Amino acid sequence: MATIVCPACHEPARRIALRTVKALLTGAALRRLVPKDEFHFCASPDCDVVYFAPDQVFRVSDIRERVFQKDTASEAPVCYCFDWTRESLVAALHRGARPDEDIQEHVRLRRCACDLRNPQGACCLGNVRAVLADARQRS
Known part of the structure; x- marks a missing residue:
């Protein structure tokens, strides 16, 4: 199976559920959505593409939330889900x-909604642990 890459930065991207894309697009972007395509998430911090499909691209400005991977x-x-920022x-x-x-x-108690709230469409714990590890290393 071929690796899917972002059309802008050519970095590998992961498949994302359409419901996540629809939940996070702005109203104007949602009006442009063609829901028949398979979408992917670009996590590259140097690229402003967030979601893409063969004939569609949605950028940071098209997303309702700030995207962790693209906002330092x-x-x-x-x-x-639980309102943690880098700072907090x-x-x-x-x-x-x-x-x-x-x-x-909270995840164990099934309180999270990462598939809808997190632009990457997956659990944030990896990102949380990376931020904490970086903070520990800097201390």
């Missing part, structure tokens, strides 16, 4: 809290 600001969301994760870590364990417990 401290107030950018990392966990979309680092602050919690410095207070001795374990936000990753808190999020994991």
Whole structure:
């Protein structure tokens, strides 16, 4: 099976559910959507394409949420379900809290909606743990 790559940056992309794309597009972008295609998510931070299909491209400006992989600001969301930003994760870590364990417990209790809220259409725990690891390394 061939690897699907982003049409703009040519980085590998992963398939994403149409319901995630539809949930996160702005109204104007949703009006342009042709829902028959299979969509993919581009996680490359240097590319402004978020979702694409063979004849459709949706960019950062077409998305209702800030996209973690494409927004390096401290107030950018990392966990979309439980409102954790880079800044709040680092602050919690410095207070001795374990936000990753808190999020994991909510996931275990089936409270998350990552498939709809997170632009990558998947659980945020990997992103959360990467932010925390980076913060620990910088301390």
